[in-house]
Amino acid sequence: MASNLERFKADLEKLILKGRALHLSMQHACYPDKVKAALKKELKEETEKYLRGxxxxxxxxxxxxxxxxAVVKQLIPxxxxDFIRHYEKPKPRKDITFENYRIEDYLQGLRVTRGGFEVVVNKEAAIPQFQQQLAILEAAQARFDSSLLDMRQMLxxxxxxxxxxxxxxLAKFKFGRAAGALAGVVLERHLSQVCVNHSLTIGKKNPTIADFNEALKAADVIDLPQWRFVQHLADLRNLCDHAKKPDPSAEQIQDLLAGVAKVTKTVF
Structure with missing residues (x-):
């Protein structure tokens, strides 16, 4: 089942797509021949059907x-x-020009002429205003995505x-293997998130600490000393995960715990 955040994100994407369709509709109303000609290059015989839709x-x-x-108010207040300004008529307004023509004017069909013939400003002057509104909404989407990432990483x-x-x-009460195994899980999850942050794809279905470590080094996210340090932690984690003798020492467990804590605070 989709979470509320996922539904909100999907609704925001639909709102932006609707805005882009409205933008094209607005352009078509002002420049029907130009828009139709441009669409025909891509859609060919489907152009008329697309325009009707x-x-x-x-x-x-x-x-x-x-x-x-409402979205702008919530995400980028x-x-x-600015968003409202592109819609509402500025007050006071002594005369109407291309610069102060607004979407509200467009919806009222406002057209200004000089001498009854020369057009001073017409509905097409509102197109840049709507373009700016759409750009602000798209910026809100980018902010939402980054906020989600920030929240996920904080949590x-x-x-x-x-x-x-x-x-x-667990280590305090001498459950060294369990403590090391749990620390290893933390390290693996953290490195996985770092790879996501840097858009790194791991080919394996079930990648290990070593796989994440190699990918981060190859992408220059971490340097050679960091790579060696993480590899050392992976070796200690493996010592805890596998029932080998002798058991990992208390010092090795403490090294693993301290090392994982360091990596989670310094590698992003």
């Missing part, structure tokens, strides 16, 4: 604006005034700290 800007914009405004860091504290508790 575009939303009506005048009917669809207000709902889009209300939903998009410092851009809310994950808290979880790792708790698991390392549990591992230290």
């Amino acid at each position: 575009l939303p009506d800007f005048d009917k669809g914009y207000q709902r889009w604006y209300t939903e998009a405004q 410092d851009r809310l005034i 994950q860091a808290d979880l790792f700290d708790s698991e390392l504290q549990a591992a230290e508790h």
